[in-house]
Amino acid sequence: MADRWWFQHEGETVVWEGRPRRSAALGGVMGGVLLTVLALVAAAIVDPRLAVGGLFGLGLSGWQLLRVHNTRYLLTSRALWAKRGVVGCTVRRVGLPQVQNTAYSQSITGGMVGYGTVTVEVAGGADLVFRRIDDPEAVRRLITQQTAGASTEIPGTIAQWRAVRSLVRDISAAVE
Numbered sequence: 001m002a003d004r005w006w007f008q009h010e011g012e013t014v015v016w017e018g019r020p021r022r023s024a025a026l027g028g029v030m031g032g033v034l035l036t037v038l039a040l041v042a043a044a045i046v047d048p049r050l051a052v053g054g055l056f057g058l059g060l061s062g063w064q065l066l067r068v069h070n071t072r073y074l075l076t077s078r079a080l081w082a083k084r085g086v087v088g089c090t091v092r093r094v095g096l097p098q099v100q101n102t103a104y105s106q107s108i109t110g111g112m113v114g115y116g117t118v119t120v121e122v123a124g125g126a127d128l129v130f131r132r133i134d135d136p137e138a139v140r141r142l143i144t145q146q147t148a149g150a151s152t153e154i155p156g157t158i159a160q161w162r163a164v165r166s167l168v169r170d171i172s173a174a175v176e
Contacts, residue, residue, distance in 0.1 A: 005091055006074060006081045016075040016142050020068050020132040021115050028064025032057040073130045075142060080120060080128055098123045099147045104136035118143070 039053030066086045074081035080094045100123050106116035116136035120128040120143060133139060 005072065005083050005089070006076075006093070008076070009078055011077075012079075013077045014074065015077060015146060016139060018073050018130070018133045018139070020071050021134065022065070022068055023115075024132040025064040025068040028067075029061045032059070032061030032064065035060060071131075073133065075139070075146060077146060080143065082128055082130070092128065094120065094122050094125070094128050096147045098125070099143065102140045102143050102147075104140040106136060110136075 034057070036054040036057030039050055039057060042053070043049070043051035063086060067084075070084065070086055070089075072081075072083040074083075078096060080096070080099070081091065083089065083091045099120055101121040102118065103121075104116055104118045110116045110132075115132050115134055118130040118133065118136045118140050120130075122128055130136070130139065
């Protein structure tokens with residue numbers, strides 16, 4: 001990745017990366033174009049100064065395209081990441097052990113052309129949503145595979161756990 005908006009632990013690998021389809025901006029772009037056309041018509045009929053409203057329409061269209069272009073999603077061997085923002089930037093990281101459930105959904109159009117939304121339920125926080133991504137079923141499956149491996153790891157070594165057991169036995173004997 002050229003721009004490093006996420007940090008990588010040693011041994012961490014990228015499993016999947018994606019972004020929303022450009023069609024996610026379609027509603028905003030169409031609204032901006034409509035506003036521009038209305039401003040130009042109003043400028044021709046009422047007052048030429050109303051043409052300035054067309055700049056707002058163009059700005060709205062550009063903003064929507066930038067919003068979609070700057071949204072990134074990432075699945076690594078340790079976490080899920082989502083980055084959003086045009087002027088500012090919001091980055092959210094969810095460790096794989098915090099993932100409680102995953103689901104995907106597709107609209108009729110999304111089912112026909114292969115895009116949809118993946119929702120990740122997070123322990124103790126708001127859901128993480130990857131919107132309008134290609135092949136959401138495969139992405140959900142990848143997340144599930146990664147989280148299955150993340151939850152089985154027990155921290156510490158056998159020697160450390162034996163030392164803890166010995167300490168607990170000593171405390172128990174002292175209390176009795």
